[in-house]
Amino acid sequence: MIELKSPAEVERMAVTGQFVGELLAELGAATAVGVNLMDLEHLARRRIKERGAESCYWDYSPSFGRGPFRHVLCLSVNDAVLHGLPHDYVLRDGDLLSIDMAVTIDGWAADSALSVIAGTPDPADQKLIEATEVALVAGIGAAQAGGHLGDISAAIGEVAGRYGYGVNGEFGGHGIGRTMHEAPHVANSGRPRRGMRLEPGLTLAIEPWFCRGTDKIRTDEDGWTIRSADGSRTAHSEHTVAITEAGPRVLTGRDRGEQSPATRSTLADQR
Structure with a gap:
């Protein structure tokens, strides 16, 4: 069942989203050569405890995992992309790290992820991260009231194709609200004007x-x-993201910048 949130409930999700965005920005800034993944995990645990939030990951036992998950972050290095287990690994020069986290505050969830490079970046890795960021911006831009779920998927898939990357259909986005994973599934490729209609209050x-x-x-x-x-x-x-009458609203914005400098440059060129 898909639950539309009231404006007041979206505001409560925005409180959680602000915390998630700020903590992800802090974790991204802390990512450097010589940092142990467990240092990032323990930093996140401290911040979550200080805020009185609850991790959506801790004790999570979905059908696809070998649970329960006993961490508050997914930390995926280099060829790992999703659900990476934090472990005793010291980041090396050029490592690409994806950081994913979700928490609830007062019963409302928010979920966000970013990818960063420790030390000297490989231009091909910078392009890859840029592609995900540009695709995210495109997907958000397509999340318009009155549109269709396929509009979001098509926008993401178009960016992937433009950058020369394929799209895996096994894992994608999802509804979120009272729990981390709600209906609907949001594929990363699809056809515009297909799928459920997007209504205000959908998150x-x-x-x-x-x-x-x-x-x-x-x-x-x-x-x-x-x-x-x-x-x-x-x-x-x-x-x-919350769909509103005024357009899509990002609830997990990061104060230190929504995109990398390369992505901001790309978006400026597109305009």
Whole structure:
């Protein structure tokens, strides 16, 4: 069942979203060569406890994982893109890290992700991250009241194709609100003017993720970490968005910038 949120409920989600966005910005800024993934995990645990929030990940046991998940972050390095388990790993120069988190505050959830590079960036990795960010902006822009769910999917898929990346159909975005995962599923490719009509009060986690060399994935023996099937680098960007009469509203904005400098430049060129 799809639940439309009232304006007051969207405001409550926005409180959670602000915390998620600010913490993700802090984690992204803390990502550097020599940092242990567990340092980021424990930083997030402290901030969540200080805020009185609850992690949506802790004890999460979906059908596709080998649960329960006992972390508050998904930290996916290089060829890992989704559901990466934080572990004792020290970031090396050029590592690409995707950070994904979701929490609830007072019963309302928000979910967001970003990808960053530790140390010296590979231009191909920068392009990959840029593609996910541009696709996210495009997907959000298509989340208009009166439109269709397929408009969001088509906008994301068009960006992927323009950058030369395939799209995996197994995992995508989702509804969000009282829980982290609600209906509907938001695919990262599709056809415009198809699917359910977008109505004010619908809240979605829109999350394009791409692999440099393939649209196929594999799962580690841990049952959680999803990697590109060919070992190529991956990237992931995500925001929680509310559809309103005035247009899409990003609830998980990050004070330190919505996109990387390269992405901002690309968007400026498009305008």
